Amino acid sequence: MDSQTPTGLPALSGDWTIGFVACQADLLRRIACDLAAARPGSTTVIDCSRIESIDTSGFQLLYTWATTLDFKGIKLLFAGFPEPILASRALLGFTALFASLDLNVRK
Amino acid sequence: MTQFFQVFFQECAEHLAEMERIFLSIDLQNPDAEELDAVFRAAHSIKGGAGTFGFSDMTVMTHAVETLLDNVRHGKLVLTREMVEVFLEAGDAIEMQLAGHRDGADVALAKVEEVCGKLSAIGEGGAIRCAGTAPVVSMPEPAQTGAATFYRIVFTPQANFFSRAVPMNLLFEELAGIGETTTIAHVAASDSFKKYDPERCLTSWEVWLVTERSLEDIRDFFMFFADDEELIVEVAATDIPAEGSTVTANAEPETAGPLLPDRPVAAAEGLRKGRRFSDRDELPQGTSGRKHSDAHDASSIRVGVSKVDQLINQMGELVITQAMLAQTAQRFDPVMNEDLHRGMALLERNTRDLQESVMSIRMMPLSFIFSRFPRLVHDLAAKLGKQAELKLMGEATELDKGLIEKLADPLTHLVRNSLDHGIETPVERMAAGKLPGGTVTLSAAQTGGRIVIEVSDDGAGLNRKKILKKAADKGLPVAEEMSDDEVWQLVFAPGFSTAEEVTDVSGRGVGMDVVMKNVQSMGGRVAILSGEGAGSRVVISLPLTLAILDGLSVRVGEEVFIVPLNSILESLQLGPESVNQVGGNTTVRVRDAYLPLLKVADVYGIAKAKERPEEAIVVIVDAEGEHVALLVDELLNQHQVVIKSLEANYRRVHGTAGATILGDGRVALILDVADLVHLWRKS
Structure with missing residues (x-):
């Protein structure tokens, strides 16, 4: 899984279902450390366009990551969720929770 | 997750059996509304569970059945014989699909397609596609013309929920399929991402649903993975005029949307860290899931x-x-x-x-296996061009589970035999002065310490001449003067069949010998009674249980035997005037009856036993209807004895039902009085 886009933005990719969330959580912890060191107080856009699959555990992970960082003053915005992931998010009822965290919705 | 699959598989099989039972007994002229509701509920439950677990092929088929049944119960379709046949076929197809998911068995897609075609034809234009696994259903849901109900569903799974791998997307799709839904996930707040466990479920859901379905229906959607404490389903409002349009599952509601009066924002916002708004101690009493209201479920558990x-x-x-x-x-x-x-x-x-x-x-209860026979008789009679009615008696008779499982195949064979060889065609029956339709009776009863199961019919009976001829052709030792009982025993010879031609029903001669072997392996016996033109009776006698029985210990010489208490009629000491010698046999007179005297010592060659009846004790036993006097030296004690298999630990000993360990550590044989009498007669 890549953790940066070619433009340097943090990027998330691959499988975010229950079998993989432990690994993905480790990745997010590393990204969080980088963000805390490099860009405190700023808003960071996370490229989610290469997320391939996700389930409740994945959405819960992303939401918790974003909200715990928010407590520390690190603002995140997710961007570029693929259509199937958006559909899944709506179906599982996470749309409202991500409303303020999704760059595309905020636009 | 496996445990939930298993529960679904078991319940699905039960629902299918219930559907079949109802279809086979339903009165077509005046179908019982409760029965139609029951069969609809069964189909609905299968559909709900199948959808939850992602078995889309089953969802499609049961949806089609459910829709038709719904039309029948609401009077939009008239139930016909042909329709029942298709429903039965659909049940078979669903069972096949179930076996496919459960056991990896092959699913005949052509058959599934065929059944779907028939269901579709009944539905008068409703199109059902069954190919593949995609849940493609174009048959419309029942029109939402009546007043709908507004439900609030709160599902707060346990922390280990993710490990169950429940496909929540399928569940929500199912819910969206029955009405207008708005689903809102809530995630409990975490203090620190460092300590966050991504495999611990912190999510709960609140679903607002407008549908015409009942509260019980809604709970059914969660039946396979939601415990009482995890689910709240409550009516938020009733008599909501149903709108024609529905919100699709993929729609993205901006927020809670207009469907959410009094949305529990405060509760959602007021989450305590690490908890969700409906965690355990916050649940209102009596508002949780189906199990509170389902007394049956609450009063029974499944145990391995x-x-x-x-x-x-x-x-x-x-x-x-x-x-x-x-x-x-x-x-x-x-x-x-x-x-x-x-x-x-x-x-x-x-x-x-x-x-x-x-x-x-x-x-x-024997109904566990008896219940499969109405369908078997129904299908087989139709296939053979015969008319037959199955009568079941004594279904409530109980038998050890291990025996019940082994009994299924022998009984199936006997019932098939009755239909194929016993019951005549309507023309033949009428020519013989009988009613065109025959009767096969399957009965069970407990007599003494045994269960007696009978398969009888009012058909042609066994043909003595034919059996003797076939036996002679096969090289078996036969003679014209053999008694009927001896002739009937010939059918238990391996490979014996009197069928003129081999069909898929019978004629291969691989039946009765297997029946005999199976029954004998259970410690049972098989007897045949038959009269030409009057029908046949096959009687299977089995021990009640293979584990523990009440017995009377008796001494013969220096050996101790156990006589099952339920075989004993009485025991007494006789005077010399009650003992008679008839030919080489001894009889004893007990009141006005003369009974054969069986000397246990003689049967087993025991030395130092008392020879003279008047010096010993006589135990009168019931050997499957025949009263026999057993001669023993002494009555010792009454015991509960644990039956240990001799065959498993030593070898088969005729005349015994096994052995047991006595209080002093010695081994005693447990007598099987009927088998003992049989052995004695043979010797």
């Missing part, structure tokens, strides 16, 4: 057979230990050790009560 077997084995050891203690206690003076003897009596009583309770767990 291995656990029950372990309990029975341990019970057996306890019985032996109690017997050993009782034997030891006898050495102590009852006056000086009154408390000890009182305690031993209490222990014996409690052990007996416990044993009865434990044994009852393994007992199952």
Whole structure:
């Protein structure tokens, strides 16, 4: 899984279902450390366009990551969720929770 | 997750059996509304579970059945014989699909397609596609013309929910399929991402649903993975005029949307860290899921057979230990050790009560296997061009679970035989002065310590000449003067068949010998009674249980035997005037009846046993209807004995039902009185 886009933005990719969330959580912890060191107080856009699959555990992970960082003053915005992931998010009822965290919705 | 699959598979099989039972007995002229509701609910439950677990092929098929049934129960379709046949075929197809998911068995897609085509034809234009696994259903849901109900569903799964791998997307799709839904996930707040466990579920859901379905229907959607404490389903409002349009599952509501009066924002916002708004101690009493309202579910649990077997084995050891203690206690003076003897009596009583309770767990009603035969008779009679009615009697008779499972195949064979060889065609029956439709009767009853199961018919009966000829052709030793009983026994010879041609029903001669072997392996016997033109009766006699029985220990010479208590009519000491010699046999006169005297010592070649009946004890036993006097030296004691298999531990000993360990550690044979009489007659 890549953790940066070619433009340097943090990027998330691959499988975010229950079998993989432990690994993905480790990745997010590393990204969080980088963000805390490099860009405190700023808003960071996370490229989610290469997320391939996700389930409740994945959405819960992303939401918790974003909200715990928010407590520390690190603002995140997710961007570029693929259509199937958006559909899944709506179906599982996470749309409202991500409303303020999704760059595309905020636009 | 496996446990949930297993629950679904079991419940699905039960629902299918229930559907089949109802379809086979339903009155087409005046179908019972409750039965139609029951069969609809069964289909609906299968559909809900299948959808939840992602078995889309089953969802499609059951949806089609459910839709048609809904039209039938609402009077939009008239139930016909053809429709019932298609429903039965659909049940078979669903069962096949179930086996595919459960056992990896092959699913005949062509058959599924065929059934779907028939269902579609009944639905008058409703199109159903069954190919592949995609849940493509274009048959419309029942029109939402009536008043709908507004439900609030709160699902708060346990922390280990993710490990169950429940496909929530499928569940929400199912819910969206029955009405207008708005789903809102809530995630409990976490203090620190460092300590965050991504495999712990912090999510709960609140679903607002407008539908015409009942509260019970809604709960059914969650039935396979939501415990009482995890689910709240409540009516938020009633009599909502149903709109034609529905919100699709993929729609993205901006927020809670207009559907959410009094949305519990405060609750959502007021989450305590690490908890969700509906975690356990915040649940209102009596508002949770289906199990509160389902008394049946709440009063029974599913337990693995291995656990029950372990309990029975341990019970057996306890019985032996109690017997050993009782034997030891006898050495102590009852006056000086009154408390000890009182305690031993209490222990014996409690052990007996416990044993009865434990044994009852393994007992199952024979309806468990009888229930499959109405369908078998229905299908086979149609296939053979015969008219046959199946009568079931004594279905509530209980038998050990292990025996019930082994009994299924022999009974199936016997019922098929009755239909194929016994019951005549309507033309033949009428020519013989009978009604065109025959009757096959399957009955069960407990007699003494055994269960007697009979398969009888009012057909042509066994053909003595034909059997003798076939037996002679096969090289079996036969003679014209053989008794009927001896002739009927020939059908148990391996490979024996009188069928003129081999069909898929019978004629290969691989039946009755297997029936006999299976029944004998259960400690049972098979007997045939038949009259030409009057029908046949096949009688299977089985021991009630293979575990523990009440017995009377008797001494013969220096050996101890156990006589099952339920075989004993009485025991007495006879005077010389009651003993008669008739030919080479001895009979005893008990009141006005003359009974054959069976000397146990002679059968087993025991030395030093009492020879003269007037010096010994006579035990009158019931050997499957025949009264016989057993000669023994002494009556010892009454026991509960644990039956140990001789075949498994030593070898088969004729005339016995097994062995047991006595209180002093000795092994005693348990007599099977009917088999003992049979053995004695043969010798």
